[in-house]
Amino acid sequence: MGKLLVLTVLITIVGIATWCALPMLLPQSPPQLDANEWWGPMDMKGKVDASIKPFQVKFTEEMIKDLKNRLQNKRQLVPPLEGIGFEYGFNSKEIEPWAKYWSEEYKFGDREKFLNKFPQYKTNIQGLNIHFIRVKPQVQPGVTVVPLLLMHGWPGSVREFYEAIPLLTKPVSGYDFAFEVIVPSLPGYGFSDAAVRPGLGSAQIGVIFKNLMNRLGHKKFYIQGGDWGAIIASQMATMFQNDILGMHSNMLIVQTGCSTLKILVGALFPSLIVESHLADRMYPLWKYFSYLMEEFGYMHLQATKPDTVGVALSDSPTGLLSYILEKFSSWTRFEHRTLVNGGLTFRFSKDQLIDNLMVYWASNSITTSMRLYAENMSNKNRALDIDKFSTSVPAWALQAKNELFYQPPNILKHKYSNLLGVTVLDDGGHFIAFEMPKVFADDVFKAVKLFRDFHKTKTEL
């Protein structure tokens, strides 16, 4: 009986170790997705051209009038419970001032002009008209222009990058390069078409964006992303290891079985996997579970019934405001949930946040944006399991203090074998490009310099 126990323990240890090491022991290729999968109406197949058409955001008079009507005629608000900030969700006391600002003070014409400040285009890829911003830098001879794909997430939009784009597209002293930035709206978000049939998850969006970059003449390029943009970036870096020159992520995570095991260990004994000054970024297990329960109801709903809640959110601007801005409150600073005003203007102006709402409202895209959760969690897409494959693409993580998830480098390296380093920020939240554009742009420059050095070293070897 004693021998049996020893044998069991031994088999368990060897089993876990093998499971962790398996990706290295049996290197397999990540799945190859159909590069031409058609997501648009079938009767358009073969009938769309590959042209790139200029695009401008338009706030029509009709849309503005209807929106103002809805804001002004909003239904009587239900008072929040006594002594409550944002703990039960968006505090209804804050709806009135926001709705008033949106309908009476937000300058639709000026903001439309602002949203059109960068050149924008649409081009049809795999049946979908994909909207994107493209800004090329003016550079002196000797400064190289390098292409960079910037990818937003939910409930953000290309608007998140408006402050950072000028910083990325002008040369910075100390760097011999500047960026040509390409900033697409995810399919189903803002001014990009939504898929007409099920299946378009983050990996398939990665395929579309690679096709977009190729169409713009960029065979090889750098990528950056946060939220869904970070997931798409990670999957692109895994699927297209020869094409992605480097990946900068502000929400770098890995979800292999082995990393999950380590995270669980870390949740119980942080000191085993994280430096002591970062221990508070690893939640203890019970706290992590309660955090997931408290803050991820939206994800649960959107992964299962996006079309149900979408009806209300696309019909009610105050409803959309409440649903989206709640995330800009708690995802910027979790502790803002105790404030009656949600701390919304702590780092953002009302115009900035309403610009982002306008991208969803004007395009009526909240329902299709939420479907991405359902697509990504479908059995079919989960079976792709792209996360389990490692990538040799050089990577860099910007880790804001208040990001939703934190993983230390020793976990990240399970997947990102060439993780060149991380920037641990003692400030900032989930929408870091939007919140701290200078910090964000500086970090992207720093990372891409290291990616370029990495490739030079490899070539020299």
Add this chain to the structure above:
Amino acid sequence: MGKLLVLTVLITIVGIATWCALPMLLPQSPPQLDANEWWGPMDMKGKVDASIKPFQVKFTEEMIKDLKNRLQNKRQLVPPLEGIGFEYGFNSKEIEPWAKYWSEEYKFGDREKFLNKFPQYKTNIQGLNIHFIRVKPQVQPGVTVVPLLLMHGWPGSVREFYEAIPLLTKPVSGYDFAFEVIVPSLPGYGFSDAAVRPGLGSAQIGVIFKNLMNRLGHKKFYIQGGDWGAIIASQMATMFQNDILGMHSNMLIVQTGCSTLKILVGALFPSLIVESHLADRMYPLWKYFSYLMEEFGYMHLQATKPDTVGVALSDSPTGLLSYILEKFSSWTRFEHRTLVNGGLTFRFSKDQLIDNLMVYWASNSITTSMRLYAENMSNKNRALDIDKFSTSVPAWALQAKNELFYQPPNILKHKYSNLLGVTVLDDGGHFIAFEMPKVFADDVFKAVKLFRDFHKTKTEL
């Protein structure tokens, strides 16, 4: 080492058995809640009387006009994905016909009259004006009138019982009793006030309803409930074992540690805990988990951010329709989720379902109704752990084929020591009183007869 293993196994078995038997070994009393806790505005404390005022539902011209405007000016709908029924939630193709019916064909005046067909009242209990229907039967001498409290859940209302009330309040041959029914709107639902501060969960509602019954002159009474009504009933039967004469539940469940253990065992090996012809009512473990994931996103959201989604649902009637009717689709027949029309009129008329929507819309109570999830899952209320205490109140379960949860009698008896039996229906769903009022009423008569016999036997002993 061998001895150590045997010892470990033995300790484990004894431990689990003790844990299961603990409530019986160490009988404790369930927590005593404050019978006078004040849920209304503090400045009203001591200033409200105990009078019972007649009440009528009123659909004002202003409300109807505003509602029709909203329905007719609904925003352009986002098309569903190709080949999809209700799998992504409410199919937007169905919004148009429902909105048209609601705004153009639903006869507000007639339906208002219909909703006022039973005597209704309001009375202030613990600071909240509680709305209820009260119908007394006309009986011949020799027929006893027994009081029965009927409790609805979410997203239902008192409307669920309108077809059953006439069947319960007239004498039925073979029974020497008929019911006086009292049908309250839960606090925060329909025409009952909502709490103004946190904490009003299902157990506290049980206290309010007991006070209501006492005020109506009923010291001892029978109770019936489904959904939240079933939870409240179970907690009333636990907290007030001397006052509740019997409990009929159409969603009888128990959630002790030991019952959960048995359910997990049953999920792996159904034959161990359930008769073979009922094995398909116990989900295998993986299927149960995926069912919880797929169908309970609304609960996750409402338990955490009810106020956020409430803003949209109280502002948009099509949004409210989609959010509530999705549940009347899948909770009636789970397989209806593959239908484009959600099978909504399979058992319900459009008027029936819109009546129920009107209860939420006219009272603007969707936000406060959803807060019950948050209150019930607060740490404070979960700590009450009323479920772990057993009750000797005689109980009966009506188990519809398509109910959300199924537990066999041998699990239910962990808590309901006097479970007199169950009716296993091979038809029907979650809203059984609404869907099959005759079956429902017959079962309530049958159960209450057994409860009365049970008490007689006990008295005779």
